[in-house]
Amino acid sequence: MARTNVKARQRENEGSRSSRGSGADVLKSLRKAIRVLECFSLQEPRLSLSDIARRAQLPLSTAHRILATLRGAGIVEQEGDRELYRLGLKLFELGSMVLANMEVHREALPFIEELSRESGETVHLGVFDGSQVVSIEKMDSPHGLASQVTIGKGAPAYCTAVGKALLAFQSESTIDHVCRLGLTRHTPQTITDPGKLRKELERIRALGYAVDEREHQPDVRCVAAPIRDHTSNVIASMSVSGPATRIPKERIPLLAVRMKEVAGKLSARLGYTGRHPVNSP
Amino acid sequence: MARTNVKARQRENEGSRSSRGSGADVLKSLRKAIRVLECFSLQEPRLSLSDIARRAQLPLSTAHRILATLRGAGIVEQEGDRELYRLGLKLFELGSMVLANMEVHREALPFIEELSRESGETVHLGVFDGSQVVSIEKMDSPHGLASQVTIGKGAPAYCTAVGKALLAFQSESTIDHVCRLGLTRHTPQTITDPGKLRKELERIRALGYAVDEREHQPDVRCVAAPIRDHTSNVIASMSVSGPATRIPKERIPLLAVRMKEVAGKLSARLGYTGRHPVNSP
């Protein structure tokens, strides 16, 4: 009995330590391996053992053991025997499967192309990962400027059109979470006040589209509309974006109408009927 | 001296046991987690706990614990609390980084577009994962037929043009490995005899390009050429492919010249100078 209580208490403590809600603190070894993978970034795609050990806060021998296992599975790669590590092909294969199975991505492709052609600007499709926007498709118009955003890389949700169009339809607690992570200023126009952000999201819900008024990159405007699936939940959003000179404020209302129209068509293809949300108890 | 030899032999044994290069049998828990991820496929992207436990040959409770941890990290996702599991966004993010950091992919894009436009056929860029080809980019010509191949999915190395162009320049032991895995017949033209395959690879090395003579898909012909980097190693290959009616045998020599030319240009951009291979001791 005494023993059981001790264990239970230990588990509780561990739970509160992670402070991340519905996660699990179990499988510490696996968590460490994930920490190792998270060390890699677009900026630093190649890391040495000691770099990784430092970043993941693991002893050298532990990091080494994890990397050896990951390498054996093709999840990380290493040129020679004593070279830098990088993420491996297996990870790419697994990652591609995520997209291939994402219905919205498949269904969106023709709409994205159509929008890109008719607007002459860059079109984005993004989903929400709980705190950031992940761009899952982008198409640059041949005439437009190539956009800076990379597919697969996270971008802030609170200062991009795609992000705000998604964030506006998330739960209150999710919005709280994003605010708590901090609203970092990227341009003079970035909304950094949680109160103002909430007002903005309110407006987005009312209008049915979001505008990025040079809030993320200077001199870039975007217009985005939310996409719903058969459960009526907003699961993605779509934007057009371009240099502020080419997308003046006057052009926004028309673009917004068009984006809402296309997002509506796409939502319909995903089974959205406009009825009340399906409750998941 | 003696000691060093013993160690070297041990390493060799491990290598041959796992049959995948320098694997490691350490970290069983991590290996189990990887087995779980490998259960998912394009055909079956959504699996229940018991499906996964069966496929990965794990007890239910173990599989459940692993999935809970992976879910906590966003590597797998689950709609409701008791729904099917699927691969998660985090995996997509990690996977995209692999491509973004792959120099050959970046540098190849303009060449791929050029080839696709001028040939009017589908163009592929692939790399070798040790036993299969992984397509890392593909571009369908607007006039051509949309190809069946999916980016990120592995395809056989021994019966595709991209695959053979890569395989021809791999080590003898790698070629052995591929033969040992089996040369499955896909069409009447598939080369299923290891001896004949070796002859074919020989020919490819001599000519500098590979032809898929309807060996993988019936009535599809491809021509591929290898791409080298600054170490002179073949690291990727590029192909044009189309229906046999539109790519008759007579057209192959010209296509081959063109593919070799483009592959050469791309290799040059990757630092290939045509000098002798850099030896890695």
Add this chain to the structure above:
DNA sequence: GAATTGACTTCCGGAATACGGAATTTAGCA
């Protein structure tokens, strides 16, 4: 070319951690 340095790799005993069978809960179905 010997010695120093810094980084990577392996070893090993202890104990924390993960295992997995069994019990419990949940949901769907008859």
Add this chain to the structure above:
DNA sequence: TGCTAAATTCCGTATTCCGGAAGTCAATTC
């Protein structure tokens, strides 16, 4: 409402992993 199949949780055990330390290797310096 009771039944079945699946998911989830429990908990004692012992397997597996941990991580400090010793060993190896390669590059650089003197």
